[in-house]
Amino acid sequence: MTATVRPASPLRAGLRLLLIVVSLCLPLSARAANAPAPLQPASALSSPDVALAKLLAEAHTEAAHSCIAPTSRLVAILCAGSIRIGVRDNYPPFAVMNAHGRAGFEIAIAQRIGAMLGVKTTLVTVTPADRIAALAEGRIDVTIATMGDTTLRDSQARFIRPHYYASSTAIIGAKSHPALTLRTIGGRTICVTVGDSSNPGLAEAGARLLLFASPEQLVDELNSGTCALIAQDDTFFARYFTDPRFRSLYSVKFTVDPLPWGMATPIQDGAQLADALALMSEIFHRDGVFLKLAQANALGLSFLTQQRAVWLRRDCNAANGFTNSRCVLPPHRSDMTETRFAGAVDATQNWLAERLxxxxxxxxxxxxxxxxxxxxxxxxxxxxxxGTLLSTLAFALLIGRALSLQSRLLRWPMRGVVMLLQSTPPVLSLVIAASAANAIFAFSSTLAISAAILALGLINGGNAGQAISEALASLREEQQEPPLIGPPMTETTLYIHALRRSVTQIMSFLINATKATPMASFIGAPELLNALTDSTSFSSDREATYWLMLIFYVLVVLIVVWICGRTRFMLERYLNAA
Amino acid sequence: MPPHLTLGFFSDLLIGMGRDFWMAAMALVMGCSLGAPLAIVWALRGPIRLLPNAIVQLLRAAPTFVVMFFLLNILPHRITIFGNDIVISRQFTVALSLLPYSASVIAESAAEALRHWRVGSHLAALLLLPNLARIYFVLVMSSGSAAAIGVHEGISSILRQADQFQAIGDRLWVFAIGVLGYGLILQTGFIGVQKLRSHLAAQVTRRRRPSDLTESSKINGG
Structure with a gap:
């Protein structure tokens, strides 16, 4: 949909100009009446209010003469007498549409902008998927749709700075839950949504991530008690915290990954409009307009309070304040450099699409x-x-030996340990090992991997060790049964024979150990399953990612099975020859 | 000193463990459904046997934990079968992830039982029952992995309770209670399986006829 551009009459343009100058002067006079008065710029000419009035006056003059072929988006808006603003319709309390119409923080901002420009505000529904495309295709003039300002998006749209809001990932838990920070999150379980950009950071801090498909599911799981902690954009929780019951039960434990939100205009012809919106945003921050609108919609105010203090400063409250790096926040860094073989991957994708x-x-x-x-x-x-294969083998030999000792004092405790290991679900054994390790050392990925190697080695080595001891016991019994052939075997020879007899079980426990290694991801070991879970925050296609994961692990297991088979064959040949 | 634990934790743990047993039961039933046809083909003579053999090898190589995450991300949350809307719950996803293991071991055990049955060694074939019971208890242990995808089961009850404590000593107490809970049930189960196996083995030995012995030797490659 394109804007209907019609020439504005000089009389209408003049009236609008007068209206704008009056509306811009009103806040100045209102502020003058309040104490304490904010610091004013050194020169009245450099104030954002005057700069905005001048900019709009110029645009109106232009609109009076060139509405047939408007030179900029701002002129086109003034010619049309309407600004089309892209907003969301399902993100309370920012923007919702219901039986009573549209409402929310962003809707209120959109209406303020239309009023400041002296034009009608036409709200167009956009989604996160099409909000930038709608700008590029000229379907809307501005988007105010919960959009984070990132370096990646910066090349696709013209972001307005200062930002009108900022979100961050909030970790929510029951009020009774112990206080937490990112540093103390290691070993705790956090429920997150698949593809969330904060997942890699939380996993790096040692948190166990439980994945869910939607943010609403997280809240359900928090209420049902399945999740003790959940992580999601703090703006998502805003509406929940308006509920007294939710507020009385849960609190924000800490926040990570702040992301400033920006309005955006088209790249092509939106420069003049962007400047006007940036000046308006300066004024809205300084005069507390954003703050009041946020308050009216029960939003968190910390970012806006802090921003107001910035825009009251003499160096920021200026015509060029929005270009001053000491006043505006930089976009969130999200540069995605491509791999050297990205072209080949593209070609493969195209080939698969075209041929298959x-x-x-x-x-x-x-x-x-x-x-x-x-x-x-x-x-x-x-x-x-x-590491797990080595530790399984080592524990198998050690436990096998200990279980075969003549001394009951040594044999029975070991038998108890093996029984304990056998009746503990492997996931629980891993968690216990990780908790013990975290209590002694600070969490690190090396620690998580080491704890997993030890725990998996103990579980499978314990079973294999039992198989060795049973083989040894059967050999001892056979030794005592007549007829005895040759001299009785020494303990070492018996042990070697027991190993040979139990080689099938040892091999099968080695394969079991390999199959159990992905479980290490549960205690924060950064293996492939964890890495791929993290990488879903970069990729829109989870299916391909998880197919690759399954193929990788099946191949690893098949290779271990093959190696075990070969080793067994060679060992048998060697022993037979010996 | 053990930490203060409410009655709610113990009931939560019991309900959670019940879910583990339920998921394992689902996996066993599905494993039988897939394992039985595989076993029948496997028990046949000729090159057709290579097919179930290859399938079982592949199923065996799939780690349960990975399959669980794979299914969680690949399966739709809702499917329509014959016009009926079926919600695929996380519990069902876990049971489905245990299917490669259960189907492969059931196929193996059932193929062996079929061979025994065919040669008239019925009691030896009945050893499939304790085998199924053993497989079931292994499935119960493995279903604890469901905690990783947020299923409200035994391990997740333990972890949730442990998360309430800061001191490692308190957390270890909670883990110890969990180990004891699972240990008691599983060890009892394993002892039961052992008894059943011994009983059936004794029956086999007592009732074995000369013809059985000859045929059994054939089966064992003797």
Missing amino acids: GLQVGLEIFKLQPAWDLVREGIRNSLILVF
Whole structure:
């Protein structure tokens, strides 16, 4: 949909100009009456109010003469007498549409902007998926739709700074839950949504992430008691905290990843409109307009309170304040450098789409941060598999020996340990190992991997050790049964024979140990499963990501099975020859 | 000193453990449904046997934990079968993730039982029952992984309670209670399986006829 551009009559333009100058002067006089008065810029000419009035006056003059071919988006708006603002319709308390019409913080801002420009405000529904496309296609003039200002989006739309709000990821839990920070989150379970940009940071801090599909599900799980802690954008929780029951039960434990939200105009012809909106935002911050609108919609005020203090400062409350790096916040860094082989991946995707009709999302191979995560995940998974195989073998030999000792004093406690390991679900054993390790050392990925190697080695090594001891016991019994052939075997020879007899069980427990390694992700070990879960915040296609994960692990297990088979064959041949 | 634990925790733990048993039961039933046809084909003679063998090897190589995350992300939350809307719950997803393991071991045990049955060694074939019971208890242990995807089961009850405490000593107490709870039930189960196996084995030995012995030797490659 394009704007209906019609020429504005000089009389109408003049009246509008008068209205704007009066409306801009009103807040100045109102402020003058209040004490304490904010600091004013050194020169009245450099105030944002005067700069905005001048900018709009120029645009009106232009609109009076060139509405047939408007030179800028601002002129086109003035010519049309209407500004089309893209807003959301389902994100309370920011923007909702119900039987009574539209309401919310962003709706109120949109209406203020229309009033300041002296034009009608036409609200157009947009979604996170099409809000930037709607700008580029000229369907809307401005978007005010819960959009975070990131370096990636900066190249797709012209963001207005100062920002009108900022969100961050809030970790919510019961009021009775112990106080937490990002540093003390290691070993705790947090329920998150798949693809959330804060997942990698929380996982890096050692939190166990439980994945859910939607934010609403997180709240359900918090209420049902399945999740003790949930993480989501704090703006999402805003509406829940308006509910007295929710407020009495839960509180924000801490927040991470602040993200400033910005209005945006089109890149092509939106420069003049962007300047006008930036000046308006300065004024709205300084005069507490944003703050009052947020208060009216029961939003968190900390960001806006802090911003008001900034825009009351002499150096910021100026015509060029919105270009001053000491006043405006930079966009959130989200640069996605491409991998060296991104072109080849693109070609593969195109080939699959054209030849086989398959739409496969392979962003994890195209974006460098995602690829780095995957590469590290593969490396850690292989370390984990190798370490677990070694520890399983070592514990098997050790426990097998201990269970075969003649002394009951040593044998019985070991038997108790093995029984304990056998009757504890493996996930619980891993959690216990990780908790004990975290109590002694500070959480790190190396610690998580080491704890997993030890726990998985103990569980499977315990079972294999029992198999060795049973084989040894059967050999001892056979030794005592007549007829005895040759001299009785020494303990060492018996042990070697027992190993040979129990080799099938040892191999099967080694394979079991390999299959159990992905469980280490539950205690924060940064292996491939964890890495791929984190990488879903870069990729829109979860299916391809999880297919790759399944193929990787099945291949790893098959390789271990093959190695075990070969080793057994070679060992048998060697022993037979000996 | 043990930490103060409410009655709510113990009832929560019991309900959660009940869910583990329920998920394991679902996995066992599904495993039987898939494992039985595999076993039948496997028990046949000729090259057709290679097919179930390959399938079982592949199923065995799939780690349960990975399959669980895979299914969680691949399966739709709701499917329509014959016009009926079916919600795929997380519990069902966990049961489904245990299917590769249960189907492969059931196929193996059932194929062996079929071979025994075919040669008239009925009691030896009945050893499938204790095998199924053992598989069931292994499935109960494995269903604890469901805590990783937010299923409200035994392990998640333990973890939630442990998260309420700051001191490692208190948390270890909670873990110890969990280990005891699972240990008691599982060890009792394993002892029961052992008894059933011994009883059936004794029956096999007592009732074994000369023809059985000959055929059994054939089966064992003797």
